[in-house]
Amino acid sequence: YKILVRRAPDESWVIFRRYTDFCRLNDKLRELFPKFRLDLPPKRWFKDNYDMDFLEARRLGLQAFLQNMVTLKDIVSSDVVRGFLCLDDPPGPFDSLEESRAYCETLEETNHRLQRELLEKQREIESLKRILEDRELQINKLEQTKNGVASSQGDGGSLRLVCSESCVSARTSTDTDSALMFKAASTDYVRNTGN
Template identity: 40%
Template structure:
């Protein structure tokens, strides 16, 4: 599948969002849990222990695009439990690198890690991308449990916490959405197949029980 959003891991990433809608209840209710203080010209955090915020951000998949250059897009689903809303955000590895760097600049005493770059071998091997996705998921999970990080403007913008994205009908985005729909269809077909097998198994068990019951009745008679 092709897209025209940019080049390899070391290139700048053009934005993929074309318009936005406002989410009226951002996670600012936790803003009082933290205080940012100045120390040697940089901000440090005086924050409460990790808490459970009403959001989850699983990475639901990735897709390697190839047209003018080859790169991989990670698909994030932002789930706001309080609003019972969710939306998709598309990000590249280089976007995560910039996010990590900006967080460390803003709050240098925060300990969060990001999976390293791969300088040798193929960056598009499935096994490597799956490992990278796990590492990026760990980074996301370490961010969203800390209010001091969730309330940083950089983080809120990265995950579109205040303005959920609305994608236009460009060819690139249409291809991405088609990929998402296809993935969802495959998942639903898989679940349906599992349920069909369960139904058939239950039918077979019912038939067996019915046969055993009939045999017992005959024996009693």
């Protein structure tokens, strides 16, 4: 984690610390100041440590830990905290091997996380492409079906007309069902052909 330490408006430096460095600091502070309890975000044992939500929650937790720590005068003036924040010997860029190591490890972790995210996004894109292709096929089939139905509707209208004519001839009988059939078929024909 990259930590900006600002002693004064014109005096600041950057240090890099790992989560395990925070854990060691917290353990030492508990030994030195048993009545003070600073909350450190918990470890994550069996899940992905590169999950963005988890990393953001941990970053906010570590920031709160540091903010609480520097508000307590006895704690911030202790050698442990002064050493952790490099208050007595602010580093220059890559001043120590440890700082360089922490920086390189941070870059490696960031690179690894970004590669994983890129791979996940590529998989998601491929999945979405397949879904899109499936949807396009479905749309094409629906359009073909629609066009097939539209071209056969002209035939259906004449079929209804034939039905209507047959119903007209059936109307001459005394059967009332035939008359109702004629009305229904005629209404259906007018509705579908617009006539």
